[in-house]
Amino acid sequence: MALLLVLFLANILTTSKGSISQPDHVHHQIHLLRPQSGAGGNLVPGLSCLSWRLGVETNNIIGWKTVPQVCEGYVGHYMLGHQYLKDSRAVVNEALLYAQSLELDRDGIDVWIFDIDETTLSNLPYYAKHGFGVEPFNATLFNKWVMEGAAPALPESLRLYRKLLSLGIKAVFITGRSEDQRSVTAANLKKVGYHTWEKLVLKEPSYSGKPSVIYKSNERKKVEKNGYRIVGNIGDQWSDLLGTNTGNRTFKLPDPMYYIS
Amino acid sequence: MALLLVLFLANILTTSKGSISQPDHVHHQIHLLRPQSGAGGNLVPGLSCLSWRLGVETNNIIGWKTVPQVCEGYVGHYMLGHQYLKDSRAVVNEALLYAQSLELDRDGIDVWIFDIDETTLSNLPYYAKHGFGVEPFNATLFNKWVMEGAAPALPESLRLYRKLLSLGIKAVFITGRSEDQRSVTAANLKKVGYHTWEKLVLKEPSYSGKPSVIYKSNERKKVEKNGYRIVGNIGDQWSDLLGTNTGNRTFKLPDPMYYIS
Known part of the structure; x- marks a missing residue:
């Protein structure tokens, strides 16, 4: 009491x-x-x-x-507050312990899958103005925010990205953002510190209406078919991490603001 | 501040x-x-x-x-404190919402997989005396506790069990406890309110040294081969819920005291 x-x-x-x-x-x-x-x-x-x-x-x-x-x-x-950052740090610490434990061949085919929204880029400035997920999702307003290209990096994910690159692991971004948001997304990523990547996969219209877990599994399968080895995979949604071709180990970042199936 | x-x-x-x-x-x-x-x-x-x-x-x-x-x-x-119970309640609430949403045939082949330790029976009285997981696991002492048959039910899991039975879903227990603990485990389950089950699977010596996720996947596969439909699966370890034949939906109960691969 x-x-x-x-x-x-x-x-x-x-x-x-x-x-x-x-x-x-x-x-x-x-x-x-x-x-x-x-x-x-x-x-x-x-x-x-x-x-x-x-x-x-x-x-x-x-x-x-x-x-x-x-x-x-x-x-x-x-x-x-502090807890979101701390929780993200604990996840990234584990991811780095794992990555550093790998005996990497440095043959150029090791990749790490990164989701974008609430994984590499933060939409917290948008959600803070829209009830932190209490308001129903408004695609028009959200896309307007995306097109500003002003999303900050999640600091812990940026730390992971940098260390992975230094270990010789390449980044592959797979995002639910649509293909017509490619240039603003690429510019936003670069502006906040994600300067290079092996592949940036955006959602093509053919996936419209399909669950994210199907889209992302399919795109990861393509990555593997192209000869890459998915050593790790990080996202804020379980649909980033479940399905097929999930990679050797997956990491779930916190996100209590929205759910994507 | x-x-x-x-x-x-x-x-x-x-x-x-x-x-x-x-x-x-x-x-x-x-x-x-x-x-x-x-x-x-x-x-x-x-x-x-x-x-x-x-x-x-x-x-x-x-x-x-x-x-x-x-x-x-x-x-x-x-x-x-209260939070463990509240967290368990939130899980069971979701499990029941899901179970009640199923259009069940009541053909007698729907089963729900339950783990035992920290899922249906609680070893909290033991762990409270042994540092809540800070002390390294001591098989001799823990098995002595198990043989007392004095483990209480997890109240929320018992609530789930009872409602599932009333919906016509049968219980299948799959536990990492060994076959020589069958009678004390059965007696303990019955004493605290789990009066009936379709199957009680304990770990046979042939699985010794193998990861739990292999053992449990294999036993779930046998359940399905025997003609049952696994509509749900609940456990406190991810090794209860990952692997193959996981069932139509899985539910993770909290357990910050120990990890089983």
Whole structure:
């Protein structure tokens, strides 16, 4: 009870002072955190936002369209606070331990598959203005944001990318972004530090309406058919990591804001 | 900063008062929670126990032998407090939503695969006395505990089991426990409410030294060859849920105490 009481106090304090840390690219106080929820607690009656997030991250909770309304403050707090970065760091640490343990031939055919949105590039500036996933997805507005080419890098993923390149592992990006977003996506990647890649695969119209897991499996199969060895694969969605030709080992980055099947 | 400060205060208060709730079957104050960690916080320098646990639950952190020493208090707090139960409840809620959405033929061949340890039966009374996974696994002591047949049910898994039976889905238990533990395991299951099952599969000596994922895949394949339809599969280890013949949908229960490949 002492813990709950003090957490409640913490939420009030945090909300009134707006004292959570925010990345430079996110405007201050864009979103008021609500007192009944927050990064520390599960004070929402009937729904534990912590349990919801764990359920999402473990692929138990699937096929959801929007973040539960009561978890808006919790997810916002998580994404803008320290924990999202820390959770991403723990994933990248494991990925690097794994990559460094490989006995690589340096024959030029080792590749690592990277997803783009919420994996290499962050759309947090967009989602912070749109309820952190509580608002239904608006393709028009989201594509407008994409076309600005202003998405920052996820710092931990950029660290992974750089170290993999230094180990002689090449990057292959496979994204759900559409082919007509190629030039802005390439420019955005380069601007934030992803300067080179073996392949940048965008979704062709023929995949329209098909699940991402089918599209991505198919494109990974093509990569392997072209003679590459997929040593690793990282994404924020389970549909990046399941299916076929998944690679030798997969890594799931956190993303409590949206679900793609 | 206000949040961190107050969380720190919360940990101190909680530790000094020992005010976490504990299940009846676990002795009170068996394990002093340490002030530098706790369910609320990630105050351990260099390692976020929250990130470690998320990494474990998402199968990013694999092949580990023991819980990191600094996370003993955190894991103990998690397991004995409310969050473990809440996280399990969120998983079972999804499993039931799924099961109730199935159009079942009630032809008697629908089965659900249940793991046993940390899925249907809880070894928390044992682990609470052995550092919540910080101590290296001791087969002699653990088997002595198993032979007592005193493991309680995981309440949420028992709820799932009962509802599945009422839907006409039969239970198949596949466990890493060995064949010579059959009678005590069956008696333990019945004592805590799992009264009936289609099959109880224990590990035969021929699987000795082989990964659990091979053993369990192989046994699920036999279940399917015998004409059953695996509509669902639940376990606390990813090795319960990966491999082949995994069933139509899988559910991952939390377990930050040990890893089985």
